[in-house]
Amino acid sequence: MTARVGYLGPIGTFTHGAALDLCPDAELIALSTQAVAIDALGAGEIDAAVVPVDNSVHGLVLPTWDALLGSVDATIVADTTVPVTFDAFVKPDSSTPRVIVSHPHALAQCSAFVQAQGLATRAASSTAEACRTLADGEMAIAAPLCGDLYGLEVVDRGVEDVVGAATQFGKVVSPGQRVDPVQSATDASVLLLAVVPQHNEAGALLSVLSPIREAGLNLVNILARPIAHSDREFLFLLFVEGMDEAAAHSGLLGAIRGTGATVANLGRLSGHVRHVTPATRSLPRRMTVDG
Template sequence: MAIGYLGPEGTFTHAAARELRPGADLVALTTQAQAIALVEDGSIEGAVVPVDNTVNGVVLPTWDALLGTTASRIVADTLVPVTFNAYALTGDVVPEVVVSHPHALAQCARYVSSLGVPSRAASSTAEACASLAPGEVAIAAPVCAELYPVATIATKVEDGAGAITQFGVVSRDDVRPTTDRWTTVFAALPERNAPGSLAALLTPLASLGCNLENIVARPLRGSVDYVFLLFVTDLDQDREASALDSLRAQCSGLSVLGRLAAAKHSRPDGASGIPARLAPVRS
């Protein structure tokens, strides 16, 4: 059966799909919601989707789509280095608009600002090249120079070296990583919306020696309540089971959305990334 990915050809997701499922029949799809829905109903065997990015954080459309399923989860993942070039239909373009995926625009903010023109969001970096119009500048992966009739007008336009995007394979199979340790992503709905309810979720995890790498709150439609995505690291099968037991005691709803084995590292350029207003005060 086919493996879906966010197309068209030339996206970073396409590159990740070729790495994660070499030799598979790859099918270009439009959105994470579409790809994950096709996995859920059995139309395709799996789908490769972005899950996290070192510049823009977790990819919310992926996790929101997973929250709408009952059987699908992330079963494998990989890290793809991200670098961008700028393209136009002709090399002598006078820029009027810069177009790319919102995450790419964020990762190339200085270059985008230097053009001094409005930006337009595209569904993917490759789609930015595929739909390029006169006067537009697309920001996309280097491979797009081979796949689309565009001229390269600048290379390595990202703000800093070392950015990576984490991609995962969504499947209906419940497969654990082959590594000794991994990150489990829990979707947790507290029993009640009350002071201390979130602390009640997290305190038992700390007592188990689990590290909470990230927490993301997603609002419930038509409610003032939230579901929390808990990225809990350094787990194995036994520690994950213990974490599930501790969370279940505090939740009205609990599910595993996926397991991530690839280890992210700090950027090699030495930039701390600490926002200016949070930087240590020097006396």
């Protein structure tokens, strides 16, 4: 039976390309949001979902992580990294553009081009959706393949701010349905842990991180998400590099739980997302000013 795999549509999105890479023999089903994809997975309507997880310039894709945290057991079992480059398009015979349309992440990744145009912006649910619904007087920013897919004319190519940026995508399954095993631990792989400390007090996060530090493991990222209807409590997503919870670090999850924390394993990525070409280190302007 052919696997049914959901991805953020419509066709032509970067997620579509990632789904073709991760699930080349599957029936691909375009869905509207990460939350819809994860809900469809939980309901058994699809066998897997492909969603963006991290970008080498703008960091974690929060709607994906919130959707994973809102699921019962959705788990990342594989990943792929897709180079991110953008072109600007208009409809044939369009009037002079007055608005630039794209996904918010794409608008942010092409901010210099957007500012140079001096036009208003409109957010779309995806870069491909911006092209599919493009109106007269609008300019879309999207993946190069969208031009041919949606019959658009190229205004400019390679309009991204950072050449060589990349987005990491995860294949998500439900453990009760999955055939794919979670990928094996390596020194470069990143285990994804959601942790809620036992007590909402100063030093609570430090107590959770201490077993990881004592094991000599590196955190490549950490994300705090507020817990709804709580008194300033937070859930922490920990991205732990090189952790092998089944062998070398078999006692580490127990040690974290031993602090009283609640822990959930969200799966594993093959590594931390990086640019696909070398990039010059560039601190935000505020961090380059002394005083």
